[in-house]
Amino acid sequence: GTDLKRAASAAVLDVVLDYEGTLMPLEATPSQAAPDEDLLALLTTLAHCPSTHVHVVSGSDTARLSSWLGHLPIWLHAEHGAHTRPPYPDAPWQLAPEAPWKTEALHALDVVASQAPGSFVEEMRASVALHVRCVPRDAREPIAHGAALVLDRLRAKTPGMDVVSGDCVVEARTPEAHEGRIADTLSVGAVVVAAGDDVTDDELFGALRGDAVTVAVGPRPQRARYRMRDPAELRALLGRLAGARCTSR
16 A cells, blocks of 8 residues: 555665564474575565665574574564674674573573473573463463463562563563664664564564554554564565565665
8 A cells, every 4th residue: 555655665664574473474482483485585685675674573592593594684683672683694793681680580480381391491691481382272371371470570579670471472581672672773764664473563663653664463463553464464565565666766
């Protein structure tokens, strides 16, 4: 529609895309969500459009994101924006501090995971997460709720710790691991297209200017202007955007 035309003809365009669940279908474990050739080609095409900057945001750590997408000329944001890499393959990561409370949070979540077969704990630099996607469906919510309560008790006596419940994941994270911070890396005056599938992506949508084109993939983000069914539908839209932008300029 008109927003697609506006994005295609913008003097400068920034495209900010969540990874897991948005560009790629959600997998049982985050490590299984490696990009396919079509996605790599799509991101490369978008990044090579004139005056177009592509940002990919992931809950994964810097090592995994580098191995998947590090060779592309795009911005990378690991652990929901805690760590940022500019769009040059040999650029160093700008790292947020290590979480000082991580040992305590890891211990607390390990106790929960030991009583919940199928759940597992992921340790990163600025965050610790309990994943329950491999838990039987009817048990996921109680386990995630219990983990959130355990972390909330720890947070009450631990400064600099936030607790976030997402889709089949509960995370303790530092304040730097907040997608709203990504807005600070965007081009001044650019038209922004942003897409995401989880509650953390609402943090990004809320930090963008009111004229940003925001897209929710699936039912979870509440602040988006548009909604799409799945990653395939979003990828088709991005393909149309890349085609229109590369031919209209």
